[in-house]
Amino acid sequence: MKIPGSTSRPATRPATRPASSRLLALLPATALATALLAGCSGDPAPDSGSSAAASASVDPTQQVAExxxxxxxxxxxxxxxxxxxxxxxxxxxxxxxxxxxxVTAIRGREADPATEFWGLYVDDEMATVGAGSLETKDGQTITWKLEEIEK
Structure with missing residues (x-):
């Protein structure tokens, strides 16, 4: 018997995925977001620079260091x-x-002593003294760059 004003539809529930399946589906997006935020945040210094690539199968923190x-x-x-x-x-x-x-490593990124070193720059000019001797001033930008040893 049909009730007036009603439509006939099969009585089915919408398919839902198990909670574990939903969590696994979010993992790649979470890893990507974490990697992007880690690369952009430069925590704890707001102006620290770093670059990162994201992959769901690799720890994003490790990629930042690499x-x-x-x-x-x-x-x-x-x-x-x-x-x-x-x-x-x-x-x-x-x-x-x-x-x-x-300096041999910054943020977990170790310079390969056979081929690399961390170079110190002040306002984009290579420093003429070591980090322990370089007295900085307000407003200067201090940058460490991973450099290749020239042979």
């Missing part, structure tokens, strides 16, 4: 480039101390 080729921050009166580097990247790896310090 692809990092520059890292920047602002100078501060009375602080050396090395002091500020260690402030902006507490995990930076440094050999030696003070004026003899040599």
């Amino acid at each position: 692809n990092l080729s520059t890292f920047s921050y602002q100078g501060e009166d009375g602080k050396t480039a090395l002091e500020l580097l260690e402030q902006h990247d507490p995990d930076a790896q440094v050999q030696g101390e003070g004026e003899n310090a040599f």
Whole structure:
């Protein structure tokens, strides 16, 4: 018997995916968003630079380290480039101390000692002294660039 004003439709529920399937579907988008945010945020310094590529199968944090080729921050009166580097990247790896310090890794990206080094630049000019000797000034842009050793 048909009720007036009603339409006849099959009584079916819309298909729903299990929760685990929905989570797996979100994983690539989440990984991409995380990689993009990590590459753009430059945390903890708002003006730090890095570049990253995204892939759902690789940890985005690891990719940032692998692809990092520059890292920047602002100078501060009375602080050396090395002091500020260690402030902006507490995990930076440094050999030696003070004026003899040599930076070997920034943000987890280690320079290959046979072919690369981290070069120090102030306002796009290569520094003439080491990071432990370079007194920075407010308004300067301090940039570390991964450079190839010329043979």
